[in-house]
Amino acid sequence: MRYRVEVFVTLKPVVNDPAGLTIRGGLHTLGFDSVTEVRAGKYLVLTLDETDASQARARVDAMAKQLLANAVIEDYRIELEPVGEPVGEPVATGDGSA
């Protein structure tokens, strides 16, 4: 099954966020004074082929730990949705008779 996985990487709340402060300053300069805080993070959308959803989630969790997020200063959150079979793969019948 093919999955579309969203990974949200955010700075931990205790970590300074100079990019977020700069964006907030820019918004205030433009007149958007109601903004009290901006936190800037990364938004990654992965497409991958795995046998099932729990396998896909486990793989992306490993990717986040090894490469996508820096565990010292960042948190991450994963959201996953199936997007259908890869092209050319037969659909399982489910009764084992195929």
Next chain:
Amino acid sequence: MRYRVEVFVTLKPVVNDPAGLTIRGGLHTLGFDSVTEVRAGKYLVLTLDETDASQARARVDAMAKQLLANAVIEDYRIELEPVGEPVGEPVATGDGSA
């Protein structure tokens, strides 16, 4: 009312994404061969005080158009949730008798 607003900024599908390609290459090097595509974007979390949700959404939409996203090459999506009253603001009674 205080709102927490998530803004997801993504490159348009037709735009090349060198950061995404680099991340995909790194994942393949680490053995995550099931990943077929990676798209890299920005994830911004804003906190702002507005009178109601539609007002808050309209303000953030204007912010995205003016500063947060580059409309030539990027798309954006907004998700909004109330997080309670700002400290010190009285709660409306709703019957106009206060």
